[in-house]
Amino acid sequence: MESGTAGTSTETIEALNGAEAPAEERIEVLNPANGNTVGAITVDSPERVAATVARVRANQADWEAMGVEGRYHWLGKLRDWLLDNSERVADTMQAETGKVRADTAIESIYLTDLINFYGTKAAKFLAEENVRPHSPLLASKKLSVLYRPYPVVGVISPWNFPLALALGDAIPALQAGAAVVVKPSEFTPLGLAEVVKAWKDEIGGPDVFDCVHGTGETGGALVDEVDFIQFTGSDRTGRRVMARAAETLTPVSLELGGKDPMIVLADADLDRAANAATWGGMYNSGQVCLSVERIYVEEPVYDEFVSKLTKEVGKLRQGPDGKTPEKDVGAMTSPNQAAIVEDHVNDALASGASALVGGKRVAGAGDYFEPTVLVDVDHSMKVMRDETFGPVVGVMKVRDSEEALRLANDSRYGLAGSVFGEKEPAEKVARRIDAGAVNVNDVIVNYIAMDVPMGGWKQSGIGFRHGEYGIKKYTRPGSVIVTRFGGKREPTWYPYTKARRGLVGRAARAFNARDLKRRLGIGS
Ligand code: NAD
Numbered sequence: 226m227e228s229g230t231a232g233t234s235t236e237t238i239e240a241l242n243g244a245e246a247p248a249e250e251r252i253e254v255l256n257p258a259n260g261n262t263v264g265a266i267t268v269d270s271p272e273r274v275a276a277t278v279a280r281v282r283a284n285q286a287d288w289e290a291m292g293v294e295g296r297y298h299w300l301g302k303l304r305d306w307l308l309d310n311s312e313r314v315a316d317t318m319q320a321e322t323g324k325v326r327a328d329t330a331i332e333s334i335y336l337t338d339l340i341n342f343y344g345t346k347a348a349k350f351l352a353e354e355n356v357r358p359h360s361p362l363l364a365s366k367k368l369s370v371l372y373r374p375y376p377v378v379g380v381i382s383p384w385n386f387p388l389a390l391a392l393g394d395a396i397p398a399l400q401a402g403a404a405v406v407v408k409p410s411e412f413t414p415l416g417l418a419e420v421v422k423a424w425k426d427e428i429g430g431p432d433v434f435d436c437v438h439g440t441g442e443t444g445g446a447l448v449d450e451v452d453f454i455q456f457t458g459s460d461r462t463g464r465r466v467m468a469r470a471a472e473t474l475t476p477v478s479l480e481l482g483g484k485d486p487m488i489v490l491a492d493a494d495l496d497r498a499a500n501a502a503t504w505g506g507m508y509n510s511g512q513v514c515l516s517v518e519r520i521y522v523e524e525p526v527y528d529e530f531v532s533k534l535t536k537e538v539g540k541l542r543q544g545p546d547g548k549t550p551e552k553d554v555g556a557m558t559s560p561n562q563a564a565i566v567e568d569h570v571n572d573a574l575a576s577g578a579s580a581l582v583g584g585k586r587v588a589g590a591g592d593y594f595e596p597t598v599l600v601d602v603d604h605s606m607k608v609m610r611d612e613t614f615g616p617v618v619g620v621m622k623v624r625d626s627e628e629a630l631r632l633a634n635d636s637r638y639g640l641a642g643s644v645f646g647e648k649e650p651a652e653k654v655a656r657r658i659d660a661g662a663v664n665v666n667d668v669i670v671n672y673i674a675m676d677v678p679m680g681g682w683k684q685s686g687i688g689f690r691h692g693e694y695g696i697k698k699y700t701r702p703g704s705v706i707v708t709r710f711g712g713k714r715e716p717t718w719y720p721y722t723k724a725r726r727g728l729v730g731r732a733a734r735a736f737n738a739r740d741l742k743r744r745l746g747i748g749s
Pocket of ligand 1: 381382383384385386390408409410411439440441442443444445448457458459460461462463465466480481482483513514559612614640681685686
């Protein structure tokens with residue numbers, strides 16, 4: 226165990242077998258809190274990806290045949306394993322992400338809730354539908370719609386919530402009856418590998434769930450092999466994934482980046498709004514797709530809000546955390562992201578913004594960026610336009626809610642947002658934000674409100690997770706039309722004769738016309 230931070234378990238490293246792979250096929254996983262190596266993965270070649278997909282594909286029919294309850298039985302075992310091993314999993318993830326303990330622990334909690342949510346709701350969400358024919362001409366038919374899974378779903382996931390996002394998408398796909406292969410981020414593969422190993426060795430789950438490792442090349446190979454791709458990551462990579470999937474006409478669901486606005490109305494509870502902005506902007510070091518990144522505050526309360534926000538952000542404790550939560554803000558998980566955050570802040574400062582708190586990278590071991598509040602910002606600056614994905618918020622003063630809305634909607638992203646103020650007026654404003662989810666007097670909470678869909682509008686994505694849609698998307702509607710009665714042939718079949726044609730024409734006219742004259746064919 227590394228000093229100062231929770232470390233990964235040796236079992237994980239052995240499980241991945243990375244230490245035995247030739248150097249060119251290995252990726253070392255570093256702890257961003259201190260730069261130490263915590264494990265390694267073996268990169269999967271396109272051939273190995275194809276073989277993995279073929280193997281789980283061969284077992285998928287039996288998994289589907291188990292039905293919703295049979296699959297929940299196994300996913301319930303995964304829930305129990307996560308509950309029984311939450312500390313072990315948190316150790317691994319803390320070591321590979323550099324998060325503080327509290328930000329790590331939340332992942333398993335979300336996943337156990339998600340397993341129960343879909344386990345108990347899947348029967349309703351995926352129930353076969355029996356549909357009455359819309360036309361008397363189809364009266365002899367029994368119509369049914371089945372929701373059959375895509376045989377193999379590929380999940381490609383990012384590094385910011387390595388388990389919640391990878392498993393969070395795998396679980397509804399498995400519950401729907403698909404086999405699943407996950408490609409986690411190359412920066413944070415260890416936690417997921419540990420869970421997959423447990424599914425195989427400790428839980429003894431059916432061989433319909435596996436992972437493959439590597440960079441974009443491995444991800445691309447997965448896109449080529451599967452029947453549906455669930456991608457979470459940047460919009461830049463999302464475009465590439467979609468283009469690659471077009472080659473095989475593979476459907477995609479894309480959960481991409483955000484630049485979520487927060488609007489603070491003059492009648493808001495400013496303490497709650499400032500606390501929410503602090504947590505919503507700095508949680509997980511701002512590496513949350515639903516982070517508060519831009520704040521628009523009505524003029525009368527701007528000064529007071531900024532003073533409260535600055536005070537709260539200034540109090541945050543940053544640094545390597547142990548197993549007992551003692552810090553609030555952890556490391557930047559990916560070194561690339563730390564460079565983007567630095568670039569956005571420097572761009573803003575060079576263009577006239579001021580940092581009331583923070584504003585720079587922290588010197589020394591580990592990859593940290595100071596929790597930062599920027600004012601005097603505008604939409605010409607990257608920090609208000611592009612996804613920063615770091616512990617930084619930009620605050621702007623606005624005349625009124627109309628100006629706030631105009632600025633909030635002035636973005637190519639549309640993932641989520643929030644409005645603080647008296648309930649009714651705040652809700653009115655919330656309903657006009659162009660985003661997939663808007664929270665009133667709260668932030669990020671839509672992610673755990675899994676009853677309702679969560680997904681991006683505009684360039685924040687295509688498709689949604691959670692709710693009924695979040696499991697149905699892993700299925701294809703299949704219609705079955707059963708003829709309950711009928712003679713030797715239908716009137717529309719061969720041979721074509723004047724009499725049969727006339728009968729069909731008259732019946733169709735009688736049913737389709739909406740006035741008596743046309744129904745009887747008078748004057749035509
Ligand atoms: P990324 O796009 O760099 O990588 C995501 C995954 O795609 C990784 O596993 C990566 O290896 C893989 N990949 C890279 N190139 C690929 C290619 N050509 N083909 C197939 N796969 C490829 O994203 P990231 O930096 O890991 O994550 C941060 C981003 O994720 C942010 O933009 C954040 O907003 C977004 N995100 C979105 C949500 C959401 O639900 N909307 C949730 C979390 C994170």
